Amino acid sequence: VVEPRRPGPLTGTTAAGTAEADGRQTLTSAGHPRPINLRNLNQEAAEAGNADIDLVSGATYTSDGYAQSLQSALDKAGLS
Amino acid sequence: VTALSRAVHVEHCMGTVFSIDIRDPGEWDGPIADVVAWLHQADALFSTFRPGSDISRVRRGELTVTDADPHVAEVLDLCERYESETDGYFTARWRGAPDPTGLVKGWAIERASTLLRRRGSGNHAINGGGDMQLAGEAAPGRPWRVGISDPADSRRILTVVTGRDLAVATSGTAERGAHIVDPVTGTPARAIAAVTVTGPSLTRADAYATAAVAMGTRVFEWAPRCAGHEVFVVDAAGQRWLTPAGPRTKNTAC
Numbered sequence: 355v356v357e358p359r360r361p362g363p364l365t366g367t368t369a370a371g372t373a374e375a376d377g378r379q380t381l382t383s384a385g386h387p388r389p390i391n392l393r394n395l396n397q398e399a400a401e402a403g404n405a406d407i408d409l410v411s412g413a414t415y416t417s418d419g420y421a422q423s424l425q426s427a428l429d430k431a432g433l434s
Numbered sequence: 435v436t437a438l439s440r441a442v443h444v445e446h447c448m449g450t451v452f453s454i455d456i457r458d459p460g461e462w463d464g465p466i467a468d469v470v471a472w473l474h475q476a477d478a479l480f481s482t483f484r485p486g487s488d489i490s491r492v493r494r495g496e497l498t499v500t501d502a503d504p505h506v507a508e509v510l511d512l513c514e515r516y517e518s519e520t521d522g523y524f525t526a527r528w529r530g531a532p533d534p535t536g537l538v539k540g541w542a543i544e545r546a547s548t549l550l551r552r553r554g555s556g557n558h559a560i561n562g563g564g565d566m567q568l569a570g571e572a573a574p575g576r577p578w579r580v581g582i583s584d585p586a587d588s589r590r591i592l593t594v595v596t597g598r599d600l601a602v603a604t605s606g607t608a609e610r611g612a613h614i615v616d617p618v619t620g621t622p623a624r625a626i627a628a629v630t631v632t633g634p635s636l637t638r639a640d641a642y643a644t645a646a647v648a649m650g651t652r653v654f655e656w657a658p659r660c661a662g663h664e665v666f667v668v669d670a671a672g673q674r675w676l677t678p679a680g681p682r683t684k685n686t687a688c
Contacts, residue, residue: 406579406581406594407579407580407581407591407594408455408559408572408578408579408580409453409455409559409561409566409568409578409579409580409581409602410561410564410580410581410582410583410591411561411564411565411566411580411581411582411583411595411602411603411604411630412564412582412583412585412588412604412606412608412628413564413583413585413588413604413605413606413607413608413628414450414539414563414564414565414605415450415451415563415564415588416449416450417446417449417450417451419588420450420451420563422589423588423589424581424583424588424589424591425451425453425561425564426451428453429442429444429453429455432440432441432442432455433442433444
């Protein structure tokens, strides 16, 4: 039996994953929150075809919600 | 720097949008068409909005699970397994007739990824409405980078997960309100805004993420038991929590 432990708050930090040799990834606390401005990301994705992130994970969007999503902007860069 | 090999297809299905993103060089129109056909086949089998779907007929008692498409029994078996692994918080049995809707999307994506691997793609992503199975890496020598959106503002990225060959699933109230019900109390779960689960299998990670939102603050007791999975929680107050690194075992279940 594993004793339940309440994890510490991550306030003021952002979690970044590191790839493990076996393919699993581990989240570790590092750095600071880095908001991404949608307009900047759109431009980056559209102009360079390559952004800082490849995909976006979040609560399931509807078809309408997708149109406004960061994922949509990332897809458009690959559809051109 | 060589140009990034990318074949992208966007498909509307199951009330959301699927992004298929292949990072291997070559011609992928055929395999992508097969993935699209599979996703629509899964929707046709499991949509509770379609009166003629196998699951709708099972729910009305017109069709037994044994006589239905074999995928129905497979999915319902998985639902039972994950119900057990989540202390009952993931359930396809709430209020009587079986409803595996919460499992089908992740399961269909994971199978679609396997289909692409069999067709020769070792490096691809399939993202269905924010839940994804990632194969290989984004580019030679570069792991996938997945932004986890802020439930308070989905156009903001809270954190970035990087990795190879992994699944990332997020459940929460951001896009469709408090739609996840705590099966113990029967009331909408509101204490947790979003949960992201990473692990090898999207079917399981997606079920875990849904269950974790339903758990409310009990998620803090359950999540550290999930060997092989990382759990990132944003509570209703916007506070962020991360499970400590679990034991490194081959066991991938709670």
